[in-house]
Amino acid sequence: xxxxxxxxxxxxxxxxxxxxxxxxxxxxxxxxxxxxxxxxxxxxxxxxxxxxxxxxxxxxxxxxxxxxxxxxxxxxxxxxxxxxxxxxx
Amino acid sequence: xxxxxxxxxxxxxxxxxxxxxxxxxxxxxxxxxxxxxxxxxxxxxxxxxxxxxxxxxxxxxxxxxxxxxxxxxxxxxxxxxxxxxxxxxxxxxxxxxxxxxxxxxxxxxxxxxxxxxxxxxxxxxxxxxxxxxxxxxxxxxxxxxxxxxxxxxxxxxxxxxxxxxxxxxxxxxxxxxxxxxxxxxxxxxxxxxxxxxxxxxxxxxxxxxxxxxxxxxxxxxxxxxxxxxxxxxxxxxxxxxxxxxxxxxxxxxxxxxxxxxxxxxxxxxxxxxxxxxxxxxxxxxxxxxxxxxxxxxxxxxxxxxxxxxxxxxxxxxxxxxxxxxxxxxxxxxxxxxxxxxxxxxxxxxxxxxxxxxxxxxxxxxxxxxxxxxxxxxxxxxxxxxxxxxxxxxxxxxxx
Amino acid sequence: xxxxxxxxxxxxxxxxxxxxxxxxxxxxxxxxxxxxxxxxxxxxxxxxxxxxxxxxxxxxxxxxxxxxxxxxxxxxxxxxxxxxxxxxxxxxxxxxxxxxxxxxxxxxxxxxxxxxxxxxxxxxxxxxxxxxxxxxxxxxxxxxxxxxxxxxxxxxxxxxxxxxxxxxxxxxxxxxxxxxxxxxxxxxxxxxxxxxxxxxxxxxxxxxxxxxxxxxxxxxxxxxxxxxxxxxxxxxxxxxxxxxxxxxxxxxxxxxxxxxxxxxxxxxxxxxxxxxxxxxxxxxxxxxxxxxxxxxxxxxxxxxxxxxxxxxxxxxxxxxxxxxxxxxxxxxxxxxxxx
Numbered sequence: 069x070x071x072x073x074x075x076x077x078x079x080x081x082x083x084x085x086x087x088x089x090x091x092x093x094x095x096x097x098x099x100x101x102x103x104x105x106x107x108x109x110x111x112x113x114x115x116x117x118x119x120x121x122x123x124x125x126x127x128x129x130x131x132x133x134x135x136x137x138x139x140x141x142x143x144x145x146x147x148x149x150x151x152x153x154x155x156x157x
Numbered sequence: 158x159x160x161x162x163x164x165x166x167x168x169x170x171x172x173x174x175x176x177x178x179x180x181x182x183x184x185x186x187x188x189x190x191x192x193x194x195x196x197x198x199x200x201x202x203x204x205x206x207x208x209x210x211x212x213x214x215x216x217x218x219x220x221x222x223x224x225x226x227x228x229x230x231x232x233x234x235x236x237x238x239x240x241x242x243x244x245x246x247x248x249x250x251x252x253x254x255x256x257x258x259x260x261x262x263x264x265x266x267x268x269x270x271x272x273x274x275x276x277x278x279x280x281x282x283x284x285x286x287x288x289x290x291x292x293x294x295x296x297x298x299x300x301x302x303x304x305x306x307x308x309x310x311x312x313x314x315x316x317x318x319x320x321x322x323x324x325x326x327x328x329x330x331x332x333x334x335x336x337x338x339x340x341x342x343x344x345x346x347x348x349x350x351x352x353x354x355x356x357x358x359x360x361x362x363x364x365x366x367x368x369x370x371x372x373x374x375x376x377x378x379x380x381x382x383x384x385x386x387x388x389x390x391x392x393x394x395x396x397x398x399x400x401x402x403x404x405x406x407x408x409x410x411x412x413x414x415x416x417x418x419x420x421x422x423x424x425x426x427x428x429x430x431x432x433x434x435x436x437x438x439x440x441x442x443x444x445x446x447x448x449x450x451x452x453x454x455x456x457x458x459x460x461x462x463x464x465x466x467x468x469x470x471x472x473x474x475x476x477x478x479x480x481x482x483x484x485x486x487x488x489x490x491x492x493x494x495x496x497x498x499x500x501x502x503x504x505x506x507x508x509x510x511x512x513x514x515x516x517x518x519x520x521x522x523x524x525x526x527x528x529x530x531x532x533x534x535x536x537x538x539x540x541x542x543x544x545x546x547x548x549x550x551x552x553x554x555x556x
Numbered sequence: 557x558x559x560x561x562x563x564x565x566x567x568x569x570x571x572x573x574x575x576x577x578x579x580x581x582x583x584x585x586x587x588x589x590x591x592x593x594x595x596x597x598x599x600x601x602x603x604x605x606x607x608x609x610x611x612x613x614x615x616x617x618x619x620x621x622x623x624x625x626x627x628x629x630x631x632x633x634x635x636x637x638x639x640x641x642x643x644x645x646x647x648x649x650x651x652x653x654x655x656x657x658x659x660x661x662x663x664x665x666x667x668x669x670x671x672x673x674x675x676x677x678x679x680x681x682x683x684x685x686x687x688x689x690x691x692x693x694x695x696x697x698x699x700x701x702x703x704x705x706x707x708x709x710x711x712x713x714x715x716x717x718x719x720x721x722x723x724x725x726x727x728x729x730x731x732x733x734x735x736x737x738x739x740x741x742x743x744x745x746x747x748x749x750x751x752x753x754x755x756x757x758x759x760x761x762x763x764x765x766x767x768x769x770x771x772x773x774x775x776x777x778x779x780x781x782x783x784x785x786x787x788x789x790x791x792x793x794x795x796x797x798x799x800x801x802x803x804x805x806x807x808x809x810x811x812x813x814x815x816x817x818x819x820x821x822x823x824x825x826x827x828x829x830x831x832x833x834x835x836x837x838x839x840x841x842x843x844x845x846x847x848x849x850x851x852x853x854x855x856x857x858x859x860x861x862x863x864x865x866x867x868x869x870x871x872x873x874x875x876x877x878x879x880x881x882x883x884x885x886x887x888x889x890x891x892x893x894x895x
Contacts, residue, residue, distance in 0.1 A: 087603040108600060111417055115356060115660040123657050132358045200655045261667065263689075273651050279728045287729055291636060292668065293691035300782070309782040310697040313638070313668035313689040321686055328704050349647060352655050353663035410631075410676045410685045416664050427682055542664065543673025545685055 074146045082142070085120045086113050098143045106141075114139055127152050161554065162327040163392040163399040164384050165337075166245025167495045168237040171380030171482045172208035176240055181499055184507045185527055189481050191364045191376050197346045205360050207346055208378030208483030221302070226285040228264035229345035229379075231298040233488075237381035238299050238339050245385040252336035252391060255308035256300040257326050258383075259318035259342030261487035263292035266347045295343065308335055313487065315541030316449075317408070318342050319382065320490030320549055324406035326386045336391050341383030341491030350486060351377055357416065365452035367477035368461065368523045370514040375451040378483025382491035384498065401501050404534070404552035405436025411544030417455050422463030424546035425449075429467050429536065432548035436534070443473045443550070444532040445506050447493045448523070449540045450477025451484050460538060461519045472521040473536075474528065480510035490539035490547065497535040497551045504531050557706055557763045558771040558895065560713070561622035562858035564851075565590060565611040566757040566843050571859040578842060581744075584736040585722055585754040586844035590614075601678065604661050606641040608721040611758035612671035613678065616715055620679075623762035624770065629711035630684035631672050632701050634694035634718040636847030638668035641723050648725075671719050671758075684711065692882030694718060695851040696780035699763075703778065706765040717760030718848035727754060735816070744815040744841045752814040755844015759851035761858070767895060773861045776801075776891040788822065788887055789829050792879060795889045807873035808835045808860070810853050812880030814845040819884055826879065835873070850880040850888055861894045 069077075079093035082102075086109065100106040103114070114135045121127045121138075127149065129135055138148045170176065172190025173183035183190070190208035197207065210233060217232040218225045221239075238256070242249055267286040275282035289295060296311040308329070312322045319342025326340035344350075354360050354377060361374035384403075392398050409431055411424025418425065433440060449460055464475065478496050479485075485492055500506060509523035516522075533553045540546045567586035568574040579589065593602060593610050596617040602610065612633070620628065642665040649658055667673075669687035676685050684705065688697035695718035702716045730736070737744075737751035744753055764771065777799050781791060796803065809831050813823035827836055843852040857876045864872025874894040881887040 089603060090599065110414070112415070112604070112661055112664060115358065118358070119356070119657060119659055269647060269650070272647050275725075275729070276648060276651055279725075280732070284729075284732060288733075291691055292638075292689040293636065293694070296690065306783050306785075309690070310688055310693065310700075311690040312686065314672075314685070314687050315667045315669060325686075325701060325704075328708055332704055332707055334704070348650065348655065349663075352650050352658055353646065353660075353666070356658045356660035356663055408684050408686060410673070410682050412676045412680050412682050415670070415673060415677065424682065541669070542667045543669045543685070544676060545669060545673065 071146050071150065074149065075142050078142050078145055081120055081124055085116050096142060099141045102139055102141060125149050160331055160389045161402045162330045163387050164401045164403060164498050165247055165387045165395065165399045166241045166385035167498050168241030168244055169382045169492060169495045170210055170233050170237045171485065171492055172210055172378050173481050175212060177244065184481060187508060187510060189364065189510055190378065191483055199348050199351055201351060201355065204362055206364060206376055208376055209346060210379055227298060228289050228295055229266045230260055230262060230264060230343045231295040233345055233381040234258060234295060234299045234343035235302050238303060238383045241339055241383040241385050247337060247385060249337055253307045254305050255335045255338040256303065256305040257310055257322040257338055257340040258296040258299065259312040259322040259487050260292045260295050260344055261313055261315050261318055262344050262347050262350055263295050264289040265349045266345045269348050314545040315543060316486050317490055317539040317541035317545045317547040318487035320539035320547035321408060323384060323491060323494055323549060327403045327406065330386055330388045336388050338386045339383050340386055342488045343381035344379060344485055344487040346377060346379040359453045361452060364511060365480060366511045367450035367452040367480050367509060368457050368516060369512050370516045372452045372454060372457060374453050376483040378485040380482060380485045380488050380492055382488055382495040384494055400554055401498055402552055402554050403549060405432040405550035407431025407435055408547045411546055413544055416542050418459035420459065422459035424544050425460050425463035425540055426467055428546040428548040429463065432550050436550045438534055440468045441471050442534050443536050445500055445535045446473055446475040447497050447535065447537040448475050448477040449538040450479055452479065458518060461516060465519055474506050474524045476507055476509035476523045478507055493537045494549055497537040500535050501532045501551055501553050504529055506530055557703060557765060557775050558767050559773045559775055559858050560762040560764050560768055560771050561619045562761045562855045563615045563618035563622060564757060564759040564855040565615045566852055567755060568842050574842060580742045581753065582740050582742045585727060587722060588756055606639060606665060608639050608641065608719055609671055609674055612719040613674055615758040615760040616675045616717060619760040619762050620715060625713055625762055627679060627681060628713050628715035630705055630714045631675050631681060632686050632698045632714060632716045633672040634688045634698035634848055635668060635720055636689065636691050636694045637720050638689060639666050639670050640721055640726050642666040644723055644725050692847045692886030693780045693888060695848045696778065696888045699778050702763050713762060713764045715760060716763055717758065718851035719758040720756055720846045720848045722754050722756045745813060745838045747815050748817055750817055752816040752845040755846045755849060757843050757852050759855045771895050773858055773892045774895045776893055778890050780886060780888040788826050788881065791887055792830055792889060799891055801891065803830060806834060806875050806877050808876045810857055810876060810878045811836055811838055812840065813838050814840040822884055847882055853878045853880060854890055857892050865894065
């Protein structure tokens with residue numbers, strides 16, 4: 069899967085996991101900040117995204133702080149997932 | 158001047174002892190209660206240390222002569238409440254007596270086992286295991302065991318629950334509604350809370366280090382604590398009039414976030430300030446603060462900042478006894494209220510175990526060694542989910 | 557203390573609707589008719605909220621609006637079961653996934669004080685906030701705390717309410733205790749059969765220490781008892797004596813009979829002994845049976861008084877007694893007067 073496809077899938081998964089009813093995948097920009105501005109997510113959402121990574125991509129984050137870097141945008145999330153998956157192979 | 162509300166007796170069971178004497182000995186000797194999970198059956202057994210009460214359900218049941226389908230929360234509650242009454246020496250049936258308990262998990266320890274069978278088939282699972290699921294059911298088991306009927310209720314505001322039951326008791330006594338109240342709270346360890354806190358990623362895989370720069374989170378614990386609060390009239394009737402009173406209390410809300418504390422601990426600040434006002438004391442009058450001090454990044458910075466702002470350079474000795482007992486959730490307010498009473502009675506400041514490095518944001522560090530000192534006023538903090546912040550002040554009664 | 561406003565999310569769409577064409581239910585439960593929550597709750601907050609939280613918040617906001625109060629001095633909530641849907645979601649997933657891949661949101665919201673906390677969060681209310689969870693007297697405990705806080709002088713205006721919800725799994729479990737009707741009937745209160753129907757609801761009130769221009773009623777007294785051993789007739793008689801209200805001064809008595817022939821007998825006996833010839837009504841045909849249903853009864857009584865004032869009818873009730881006795885274990889009494 070290329071990054072574009074992965075980002076599209078991530079947007080759909082984020083909307084579902086965080087119950088962002090009324091938000092369309094195309095309205096989330098690849099580089100839009102997910103927290104505070106942009107989607108306006110908070111620390112509980114960050115924890116939900118950690119669950120999402122584990123559930124959908126079998127990637128485990130060890131602490132919530134790590135999430136701050138990873139969850140800056142859909143693009144950074146995708147990069148992180150691809151990097152981890154590359155390592156696993 | 159409103160009438161005083163005295164502390165006539167205390168009772169406790171926790172990971173560091175099955176009664177007041179054992180708890181006090183552990184506090185003096187610096188013996189913490191965390192270890193590898195033994196009683197709770199969880200997949201996280203090897204990763205997450207907890208602070209369990211040493212007695213098994215069977216042992217508690219046979220001690221109390223209660224049937225073994227009863228929630229561990231109720232068993233712990235009954236042990237501690239009974240001790241509090243016998244410690245007070247009061248014949249509770251001579252007075253208008255209430256029982257105000259608090260719990261956050263109620264009978265969840267039994268429900269979670271029931272659910273495994275129930276989810277497989279809705280007709281499965283022994284109903285005996287859910288009949289006491291409700292928080293109030295846990296309270297009633299103890300109330301009935303003690304024979305208290307004049308007023309019985311249950312508070313549930315997460316980790317501040319039992320601090321709230323204690324000030325309600327004080328208020329109802331002051332207003333002449335009751336003469337004696339056994340007030341406090343209980344919580345047993347459950348997979349529900351263990352996994353819940355684990356999803357929040359605030360459990361420490363090592364033994365917790367409250368108020369340390371390098372703190373990693375909290376350890377869960379279990380237990381129960383109760384105080385016997387009495388009116389002036391009851392106090393006068395006792396052979397030896399109690400020397401400690403609940404002089405101040407306040408509940409305030411952080412109104413910042415469902416779980417996290419605001420960075421400057423607004424709710425914590427308001428609760429401590431309100432309790433001082435109620436007690437008609439100045440910050441400098443406080444001789445020791447028993448911290449909420451869970452060991453999470455968020456709590457300790459919020460609580461520490463609130464203390465920094467309220468006490469402004471005049472910092473009293475502080476420590477978190479959760480470094481001994483773990484975080485006993487709904488029971489913690491009452492367990493720490495018992496420790497605050499013991500601190501005044503024994504003239505002791507309990508150490509904050511495993512402390513190494515002062516938090517860089519704070520101009521003070523917790524006490525690390527047992528200190529002998531006469532204490533007049535001790536503050537106990539309890540903060541919970543939903544921004545629920547409570548502070549209690551216990552004072553030595555002079556004259 | 558005085559009631560400045562009352563609001564409910566219940567199996568009835570509104571009080572006026574309930575007067576003209578009440579919603580009628582068959583089967584074994586009555587579910588709430590929910591309002592359009594977007595009127596009350598920011599979409600950013602609403603996405604995580606389970607049904608009970610939305611119901612509670614909506615009833616609370618409506619009560620504040622009706623009282624023209626922007627910031628209460630305290631928020632006090634009663635709930636027997638707490639946030640069942642969140643508790644169930646977390647518990648079920650914990651069992652199914654063997655303690656892995658759990659969502660923090662349902663755990664966070666499973667806490668019993670979530671409704672009171674969410675109201676505080678929305679109002680940015682830093683004041684006193686407490687939650688009582690004592691089965692059939694959870695709401696009564698909240699009202700007693702309200703009374704005590706007003707007396708202590710720590711508050712003037714208090715938002716107080718009760719919430720409880722039915723969810724599929726709790727209904728399945730409680731049904732196994734055999735307390736709900738098995739026969740299909742829409743006449744709950746006069747069915748003559750065993751069992752009742754489950755109910756749910758969120759009712760909130762603004763209570764104030766002093767009489768305000770918009771006060772609807774005075775709550776003269778409230779009492780709850782635990783395993784008293786005393787006969788209900790004596791309790792009620794003493795309650796009225798203490799308040800210097802002879803039975804003949806009561807315009808209406810609202811009773812908690814729930815259509816279960818086993819327990820309705822109790823209410824019939826009380827009515828015969830104490831309230832011969834008085835106007836008696838039940839309320840559980842409107843809201844169903846649940847541990848905090850007395851909050852619905854108090855809402856109904858308050859609305860009847862307000863309605864009576866509006867239509868200015870001489871026969872409208874001005875003094876109302878509510879007697880509920882959940883599972884015949886938690887007798888509770890409320891005495892209201894129009895003001």
